[in-house]
Amino acid sequence: MQLIDHAVIQQRIDRFKNQDLYLHLEMTTGAYASHLDSSKHPAATFISNAVVRFSHGSISGGGPYRVGLKMSHGWVYSEGLTHYEETDEERLILAGHDGQGKLVVALHLSREPF
Amino acid sequence: MERHILVILPHPDDEAFGLSGTLSKFIQAGTPVTYACLTLGEMGRNMGIPPFTNRVELPRIRKQELEEACSVIGIQDLRLLGFHDKTIEFEEPELLDGSISALLEEIKPSLIFTFYPGYAVHPDHDACGAAVVRAVSKLPAGERPPVRCMAFARDHEQAIGKPDVTVDVRAFLKQKLGSIQAHRSQFQALELLGNKSLSDKEVQDRFGTERFWTYKID
Numbered sequence: 457m458q459l460i461d462h463a464v465i466q467q468r469i470d471r472f473k474n475q476d477l478y479l480h481l482e483m484t485t486g487a488y489a490s491h492l493d494s495s496k497h498p499a500a501t502f503i504s505n506a507v508v509r510f511s512h513g514s515i516s517g518g519g520p521y522r523v524g525l526k527m528s529h530g531w532v533y534s535e536g537l538t539h540y541e542e543t544d545e546e547r548l549i550l551a552g553h554d555g556q557g558k559l560v561v562a563l564h565l566s567r568e569p570f
Numbered sequence: 571m572e573r574h575i576l577v578i579l580p581h582p583d584d585e586a587f588g589l590s591g592t593l594s595k596f597i598q599a600g601t602p603v604t605y606a607c608l609t610l611g612e613m614g615r616n617m618g619i620p621p622f623t624n625r626v627e628l629p630r631i632r633k634q635e636l637e638e639a640c641s642v643i644g645i646q647d648l649r650l651l652g653f654h655d656k657t658i659e660f661e662e663p664e665l666l667d668g669s670i671s672a673l674l675e676e677i678k679p680s681l682i683f684t685f686y687p688g689y690a691v692h693p694d695h696d697a698c699g700a701a702v703v704r705a706v707s708k709l710p711a712g713e714r715p716p717v718r719c720m721a722f723a724r725d726h727e728q729a730i731g732k733p734d735v736t737v738d739v740r741a742f743l744k745q746k747l748g749s750i751q752a753h754r755s756q757f758q759a760l761e762l763l764g765n766k767s768l769s770d771k772e773v774q775d776r777f778g779t780e781r782f783w784t785y786k787i788d
Contacts (some may be wrong), residue, residue, distance in 0.1 A: 457617070457621040482667075484615065487656075487691070487692045488691065489644065491691050491723075500613075500656070502656075539620075539621055541626070541627075544626075551625065553617065553620075553621050556619065557616065557617055557621055558617070559616075560615070561626050563627065566710050570626060
């Protein structure tokens, strides 16, 4: 995984416009969040291999980054993205990691199911 | 002497901290161990610092780590049951219970290890333990192997009392720390040890005992 390069990610988002895509979108504080600290709220959510199609998409911010994808009837939004998988040209694999390296947020797009 | 041990846990690495020493001890005494791991831990959050992998590649990495941990512990038979991380409590009960019942039928274990339902913190841990208890309770009363459970929820001892089985694994810390180290995407084993050696009292106190509760099945 590499730190996000704004221009590279914008190019990769543009490649996915106007086609059916498989989306994985996730955010989590981890299953142990409140085990170690009862003041923390454990929250996790993911949607895996939902089919989406967007007409307009962009990356924003100065790091961590945000991505918004405009669909005909709604939006995909993700904040806190820090890294991308530079070796995967076919898929867009974005993730946000905290200071301990733990994944907090993930946004993936692919023409094939994950 | 146990004839055959069956371990049923939901994630690669679930065996490392609480059970690996006990398993090494049994294996050295000649007991075969089958470890059924329900998922590949594909929703784990640890990816290394800086991150060396991602969501998509993590299952493959965690499978390799699990195989290495089993090798260090001496486990001869690893079964990957193919369920998805975080979904155990939502899985179709017939499918989940059926796969566990099939293992019980095939292996006829003399002893089972899993998590204590309701007192194992992670929803997958609790759901795994509950499914094991359901499957074992379906066996005729005289054929049910003991189910030894790991529990570590906050205040678990107030609810379920003290563990009834404690195992001294001080002679197996090499295997135990080795199994923790094998799960390198999850744990920085060297950080756990610092500059201490396996013979240091602090390490022996921290890792040298494993605790289990025998689940009472009516």
